[in-house]
Amino acid sequence: MALIRCPSCNKRTSDKAKQCSHCDYVLAGRSKEELSREKERAQQRKKEKLLSQSMLALLIAIAAFAYIFLEQPHEDSWYAKISYSLLFLGLLWFLVNRVRLLMNKRER
The missing domain is CATH 1.20.58 (Methane Monooxygenase Hydroxylase; Chain G, domain 1)
Structure with missing residues (x-):
């Protein structure tokens, strides 16, 4: 499990998370x-x-x-x-x- 930066709020979150725990931006299913x-x-x-x-x-x-x-x-x-x-x-x-x-x- 690695930490990545959320593209919306720029805070660190897990790469396995479906959405950012800080701003609720959906990470799962998004293209680069x-x-x-x-x-x-x-x-x-x-x-x-x-x-x-x-x-x-x-x-x-x-x-x-x-x-x-x-x-x-x-x-x-x-x-x-x-x-x-x-x-x-x-x-x-x-x-x-x-x-x-x-x-x-x-x-x-």
Whole structure:
């Protein structure tokens, strides 16, 4: 009995199993072509999820920057601290997701 990667969720499951124990994807009776197609779909879903998260992070960073630029809160106020924190976190989240997208592309 060997462990294989499920083409749908990419988690390890038994090669004797009829379906994946994690996502219930039916493995039995599938051709290699169907399995590879499902693997490509799973990778595409992951890419789309990472792109959505990147855009959300960028939106947060832009909104924080716009607030700082337009309102110009006093440096010691909690509004300014929250705005700077959101700007930093949004940009950091964006960069992390971009690196994850590059790593996802290399896996193919």
